[in-house]
Amino acid sequence: MDGLNTSAKTIKYTNQRMEILKFLREFNGHPTVDDVYEGVKCKLSRISKATVYNNLRFLAEKELIKEVNTKGVSRFEANLVTHHHIICLECGDIKDYESEELTEYSLNVASKIDGFKIESTDTNFYGYCNKCRRKQNG
Amino acid sequence: MDGLNTSAKTIKYTNQRMEILKFLREFNGHPTVDDVYEGVKCKLSRISKATVYNNLRFLAEKELIKEVNTKGVSRFEANLVTHHHIICLECGDIKDYESEELTEYSLNVASKIDGFKIESTDTNFYGYCNKCRRKQNG
DNA sequence: GTACGTGCAAATGATTTGCGTTAAG
DNA sequence: CTTAACGCAAATCATTTGCACGTAC
Numbered sequence: 001m002d003g004l005n006t007s008a009k010t011i012k013y014t015n016q017r018m019e020i021l022k023f024l025r026e027f028n029g030h031p032t033v034d035d036v037y038e039g040v041k042c043k044l045s046r047i048s049k050a051t052v053y054n055n056l057r058f059l060a061e062k063e064l065i066k067e068v069n070t071k072g073v074s075r076f077e078a079n080l081v082t083h084h085h086i087i088c089l090e091c092g093d094i095k096d097y098e099s100e101e102l103t104e105y106s107l108n109v110a111s112k113i114d115g116f117k118i119e120s121t122d123t124n125f126y127g128y129c130n131k132c133r134r135k136q137n138g
Numbered sequence: 139m140d141g142l143n144t145s146a147k148t149i150k151y152t153n154q155r156m157e158i159l160k161f162l163r164e165f166n167g168h169p170t171v172d173d174v175y176e177g178v179k180c181k182l183s184r185i186s187k188a189t190v191y192n193n194l195r196f197l198a199e200k201e202l203i204k205e206v207n208t209k210g211v212s213r214f215e216a217n218l219v220t221h222h223h224i225i226c227l228e229c230g231d232i233k234d235y236e237s238e239e240l241t242e243y244s245l246n247v248a249s250k251i252d253g254f255k256i257e258s259t260d261t262n263f264y265g266y267c268n269k270c271r272r273k274q275n276g
Numbered sequence: 277g278t279a280c281g282t283g284c285a286a287a288t289g290a291t292t293t294g295c296g297t298t299a300a301g
Numbered sequence: 302c303t304t305a306a307c308g309c310a311a312a313t314c315a316t317t318t319g320c321a322c323g324t325a326c
Contacts, residue, residue, distance in 0.1 A: 212291090
């Protein structure tokens with residue numbers, strides 16, 4: 001009757017949603033939408049890519065996963081603990097890098113920033129991975 | 139005869155290219171492709187959006203500008219000095235934040251990373267800008 | 277039984293590409 | 302004059318949406 005019970009929406013734990021979350025939690029990296037789609041297809045052969053898109057958006061909104069800031073295609077991760085990223089400028093590969101001291105240092109810097117209420121921080125390191133370095137040097 | 143003179147390609151300093159670079163250097167922020175397109179149209183009314191795309195890619199390849207890592211649409215900046223970004227989680231607004239001490243601290247951390255030759259680093263701060271905070275609190 | 281979620285296909289939006297023409301060097 | 306770059310339109314790729322049907326609760 002009130003027509004305002006949007007927030008009372010029931011969340012349904014469907015197979016598709018659960019497999020996508022499971023895949024992300026077990027995947028060691030930062031998969032794209034296509035990676036996730038290919039990864040869950042073995043379990044759910046009839047799954048549609050739209051379902052993968054919708055669920056990744058849904059899970060990110062519910063903060064069960066995070067979308068990674070990247071150029072080009074979207075990438076996701078289930079690691080919710082603050083950490084940093086090492087990004088290869090050649091192949092785009094992303095590796096996690098944990099450093100509590102860097103996080104603390106950054107948060108301390110953040111506390112001095114005016115006009116913004118900072119919630120979190122992370123650092124990107126850009127360089128060349130061993131594989132790409134080998135290629136360049138011949 | 140050798141068919142290998144690809145690197146000898148002549149770079150042409152066209153009006154379009156120069157206006158796009160000028161716009162980025164004078165723009166205080168992190169414009170999208172559309173922002174750049176709208177911004178240079180007053181000077182070059184017949185410019186095509188494909189030209190804007192092609193030149194932004196070109197300028198980024200030549201390292202005269204940088205593409206910013208963001209979700210969704212591409213953003214660019216002409217500020218090549220290492221700096222950090224404050225990103226509003228609500229409206230997506232990005233502000234530059236300079237902190238040499240943070241850069242140095244991060245580079246020092248970077249020097250300990252194995253298996254990657256780190257070239258540069260930057261830190262993102264996520265939070266809510268004053269405008270969005272006001273909206274949320276009513 | 278009642279939504280919410282799914283699969284599919286179509287729509288949208290961002291970006292790239294092909295091609296005939298223009299202009300920088 | 303040579304060829305990179307332009308403008309335009311078509312093509313491609315990523316992502317979202319509408320809708321009829323299915324299924325979690």
